Amino acid sequence: MTDTHTLRWCDEDGGWLELLDQTLLPQQIQFIECRDVETVAEAIEMLRVRGAPAIGVAAAYGVVVSARRALSQSAIEFRQSIERDIERLAATRPTAVNLFWALEQMRSALDHVSGDNQAVSDQLLAAAHGVCEDDKNLCQRMGMHGADLIRDGSTILTHCNAGALATAGWGTALGVIYAAAGQGKTLRVYADETRPLLQGARLTAWELSQANVDVTVLCDGAAASLFAAGEIDAVIVGSDRIAANGDVANKIGTLGVAILAQQFDVAFYVAAPTSTVDLELASGDLIPIEQRAASEVTEGFGRRTVPDGVQVYNPAFDVTPHRWVSAIITEHGVARAPFEPTLREWGTAIPAGTQA
Ligand code: MRU
Numbered sequence: 377m378t379d380t381h382t383l384r385w386c387d388e389d390g391g392w393l394e395l396l397d398q399t400l401l402p403q404q405i406q407f408i409e410c411r412d413v414e415t416v417a418e419a420i421e422m423l424r425v426r427g428a429p430a431i432g433v434a435a436a437y438g439v440v441v442s443a444r445r446a447l448s449q450s451a452i453e454f455r456q457s458i459e460r461d462i463e464r465l466a467a468t469r470p471t472a473v474n475l476f477w478a479l480e481q482m483r484s485a486l487d488h489v490s491g492d493n494q495a496v497s498d499q500l501l502a503a504a505h506g507v508c509e510d511d512k513n514l515c516q517r518m519g520m521h522g523a524d525l526i527r528d529g530s531t532i533l534t535h536c537n538a539g540a541l542a543t544a545g546w547g548t549a550l551g552v553i554y555a556a557a558g559q560g561k562t563l564r565v566y567a568d569e570t571r572p573l574l575q576g577a578r579l580t581a582w583e584l585s586q587a588n589v590d591v592t593v594l595c596d597g598a599a600a601s602l603f604a605a606g607e608i609d610a611v612i613v614g615s616d617r618i619a620a621n622g623d624v625a626n627k628i629g630t631l632g633v634a635i636l637a638q639q640f641d642v643a644f645y646v647a648a649p650t651s652t653v654d655l656e657l658a659s660g661d662l663i664p665i666e667q668r669a670a671s672e673v674t675e676g677f678g679r680r681t682v683p684d685g686v687q688v689y690n691p692a693f694d695v696t697p698h699r700w701v702s703a704i705i706t707e708h709g710v711a712r713a714p715f716e717p718t719l720r721e722w723g724t725a726i727p728a729g730t731q732a
Contacts, residue, residue, distance in 0.1 A: 378586040380405055382430055382541050385437055385505070391444050393437040397424045398541055402582040413442045413461040420468040420475075423573060427542020428616045428652055429511050432478030435465045436504040439482040443497035454493045458486060458500075470664040471625055471693045472616040477651045478507050508544045514649040515545030517707040522552030522612070522647050525703065525710065528561040530609040533599065535568040536627035537579035538614025538647065548614040548647040550583065552705060557589055565591045566608065568599055570627060572672045572690065596629050603640040611637045615648040620723070622698030622715025623660025624648075631694040638700045646696075647705040653723035660695035668692050 383395050386409075393410040399422060400406050408424060410416045416438035419425050425434045442461035446454045462479050469475060485503035489496050526532070532553060539550030546554050557563055565584055570576035577593045584591040594602065602608055611633055617625045624630070624646050637644040657663060670688035674680055682688065704711045704719070711718040 378540055378583045383425060383434055383437070383544065385440070385501070385508075391440065391501070393434065393441055395419050395425045395434060396541070398426060398579060399424050401541075401578050410438070410441055412445055413438055413464055416441060417464050417468050420465070426575070427537060427539075428472035428474040428614065429515075429543040429548070429649065430541070431469060431472050432474035432651065433504075433508045433511055433544045435468075435475050436478045436482050436507040438465050439479070439486075440497065440501045440504050443493070443500050447493045447497060449493070451493060454496070455486065459483075469666055471666045472652075473654045474616075474649075474651050481507055511543055511649070512545035514651075514707040515543050515547060515551045516555075518548055518647050518649065518705050519546065519551035519555030521707075521709050522645065522705040523555035523559055523561075525643070525645060525705070526552065526556040526561060526563065526610065529563075530556075530561070531564040531566065531607055533566045533568065533602065533608045533611045533633065534580060535576060535596075535611075535613050535630050535633050536570045537575040537583070538612075539580060539583045541579050541583055542614060547583075548649065548705075549612040549645075550580065552612055552645070552647050553584070553589060554587065557587075563589065565589055566599075566602060567591055567593050568596050568629065568633070569593055570629060571596055572676070575627065596632075599633060600636055603636045603642065606640075608637075608640070608642050610643045610645060612645045612647060615646050615652050616693055617657075617663050618646070618648060618653045618704065618719070618723075619657040619660045619663060620653075620655045620716055620719060621659050622701055622704060622711075622713065622719060623663070624696045624698070624701055624704075625660060625663045625665070625693045626696065628691050628694050631696050634696040634700040637702075643702040644696075644700055645703050645705060646701055650706050650708065650719075650723045653706075653719050655720060655723045660697065663693075663695055665694070666692040 489499040539547035674682040
């Protein structure tokens with residue numbers, strides 16, 4: 377796992393959130409100082425911080441940034457301004473449910489603390505640290521449960537980045553790989569490049585190579601030939617939201633990988649904490665899918681790559697039906713079909729009215 381931190385709270389100088397700007401990887405390691413909520417919100421929208429759990433942790437600290445900015449206001453204005461900022465953070469990205477889950481933790485902390493503004497702000501910081509520490513622990517536990525599924529000598533395909541860069545810990549899908557490698561298993565990883573923003577090529581390949589895991593990048597369209605050649609033993613991906621029936625939203629292109637895995641009789645594993653499970657949604661067709669700017673597709677390699685005027689389809693996520701999911705690895709253990717009873721036992725319901 378990389379030594380570079382994805383995000384951290386800095387106590388000096390009134391307190392601020394530091395985020396690794398992931399849009400600059402792998403060429404540059406540069407951090408952003410978030411001293412106001414707009415900087416946090418912009419960082420989430422622009423994918424400077426991304427990956428469902430990391431978005432949630434960044435938003436939790438964003439609420440503390442909000443409180444720190446409003447300390448000199450009256451108690452009523454202080455709380456109103458934090459509420460407004462929670463709404464702003466909730467409006468950044470619609471699919472990853474961890475964002476709403478983390479904001480709900482912070483709203484609940486706000487509702488339950490009393491005292492002057494400084495005391496409330498300190499309590500919010502403690503709550504955000506709790507969200508962050510929980511995420512680290514969940515990653516460890518998922519890794520341990522998932523590692524048991526991985527045989528020594530396996531070749532694993534992953535899509536997007538569900539590693540240390542996507543969480544406060546060592547990742548979900550990649551956490552399983554780190555845990556299996558830590559058990560002494562020899563692994564080979566294929567990382568889909570993950571068009572259009574190249575989280576696989578830029579981020580997964582970066583962090584796995586830093587951790588000395590054998591990693592090979594391929595264009596998304598090359599995955600089918602790898603399956604056909606019998607090269608893949610298992611697929612492991614993360615998730616942005618899992619419906620009550622086990623349908624899984626993840627980075628666009630995941631559905632295609634799941635279909636390939638099904639076709640070629642390869643296990644398709646999803647690693648995600650229960651804060652990714654949305655029991656309010658019965659099935660995946662209800663998951664809101666973020667549509668992103670056309671420019672992410674029309675511009676690449678430092679120039680325009682699509683003719684002017686051509687329309688673009690750019691959903692950020694797709695939904696894999698639960699029937700193609702072999703298992704869901706959570707911090708509680710490994711769930712298999714039928715998923716719903718287990719997810720209902722383990723999952724965290726999102727209280728109504730907290731989502732954007
Ligand atoms: O658009 P992104 O980069 O935020 O999408 C991230 C993913 O799809 C990840 O696979 C998912 O959030 C799981 S991260 C542990």
